[in-house]
Amino acid sequence: MNVRKFLMISVVIISLLVLAGSLVYASAGSEVASEAASSGTQKAWWFWPLVLFILSFVLGVFAVLAGVGGGVLYVPIVSGFLPFHLDFVRGAGLIVALTGALAAGPGLLRKGMADLRLAIPVALIASTCAIVGAMLGLALPTNVVQTLLGATILFIVFIMIKAKKSEFPDVPKPDALSQALRIMGVYYEPTLGRDVNWQIHRTPLGLTLFVVIGVMAGMFGLGAGWANVPVLNLVMGAPIKISVATSKFLLSITDTSAAWVYLNKGAVLPLMVVPSVVGIMLGSFVGVRVLAVTKPAIIRIMVIIVLGIAGIKALLKGLGIG
Numbered sequence: 001m002n003v004r005k006f007l008m009i010s011v012v013i014i015s016l017l018v019l020a021g022s023l024v025y026a027s028a029g030s031e032v033a034s035e036a037a038s039s040g041t042q043k044a045w046w047f048w049p050l051v052l053f054i055l056s057f058v059l060g061v062f063a064v065l066a067g068v069g070g071g072v073l074y075v076p077i078v079s080g081f082l083p084f085h086l087d088f089v090r091g092a093g094l095i096v097a098l099t100g101a102l103a104a105g106p107g108l109l110r111k112g113m114a115d116l117r118l119a120i121p122v123a124l125i126a127s128t129c130a131i132v133g134a135m136l137g138l139a140l141p142t143n144v145v146q147t148l149l150g151a152t153i154l155f156i157v158f159i160m161i162k163a164k165k166s167e168f169p170d171v172p173k174p175d176a177l178s179q180a181l182r183i184m185g186v187y188y189e190p191t192l193g194r195d196v197n198w199q200i201h202r203t204p205l206g207l208t209l210f211v212v213i214g215v216m217a218g219m220f221g222l223g224a225g226w227a228n229v230p231v232l233n234l235v236m237g238a239p240i241k242i243s244v245a246t247s248k249f250l251l252s253i254t255d256t257s258a259a260w261v262y263l264n265k266g267a268v269l270p271l272m273v274v275p276s277v278v279g280i281m282l283g284s285f286v287g288v289r290v291l292a293v294t295k296p297a298i299i300r301i302m303v304i305i306v307l308g309i310a311g312i313k314a315l316l317k318g319l320g321i322g
Helices: 002-029 029-035 049-064 069-083 086-110 115-137 142-162 176-180 203-220 227-236 240-264 270-292 296-318
Strands: 184-189 194-200
Touching: 002 029, 002 227, 049 069, 049 203, 049 240, 049 296, 069 086, 069 227, 069 270, 069 296, 086 227, 086 240, 086 270, 115 184, 115 203, 115 227, 115 240, 142 203, 142 296, 176 203, 203 227, 203 240, 240 270
Parallel strands: none
Antiparallel strands: 184 194
16 A cells, blocks of 8 residues: 555655646747647636646546546636637647546456446447547547537436436346357445346447547547446436546557557647646546445546437537537
């Protein structure tokens, strides 16, 4: 435990040093950074990085509980309320979602909530399609991407509100493909005080939907957690906690593929990425601990609220209203 704390503190210190270096570089002559960090009133050099750090910490906690990447909240909120160019916000959003997933993934695997047999076939499909989606996202107009994203998320929220059995879906019989891949398991549910056996069905349909999810994840630059949870939970029948935890693990694979495209295009600004990454890491560590003792019904409500806020913000921004 002491070693883990030491490593975590070391990562934070190193990240802060990198942040300081990037800020010095930005203030010394980076046109892009100075333009992004300036608004109508001049602020101290540390003001916007501090705001990004605090915001990212809060988003990191809720992203784990909702099973979404931090980017799906980070991009609409940062682009809507902070003076950074949207291209850099999208690039930072993917890195933020990826970092949060990497921070939370090992803890979720150790607790037995993220399932590898469920994640691997999905990750292979989604990560491949995310590369194609990232190329499309950088080619399409920003307002079109944001409008489509907002409409899609709000549709998913509507489906989740109408769903009656999302905490522990009833799967009477697994399909042939899930049996062949041996996608099933058991986990301990502390709120019930017993083990919960689970299995999935409609696997071919679910894997097909992840082709679309992968493309859209790369296109929007927001990760894929906003769609992972509904498909895993409502279509394939995995319990909500398994869906949320596996979705978080999936982000570490899917977002890596899409992030390389944005890095290659130069859409990553250290002034934004470093404080956001530090905040999302610390928030994710807190979120993993909270997730283990939170009731499934509460997690479902949080998923709906988080996705609803992100969807409305993206839709308004795309339509030029907000």
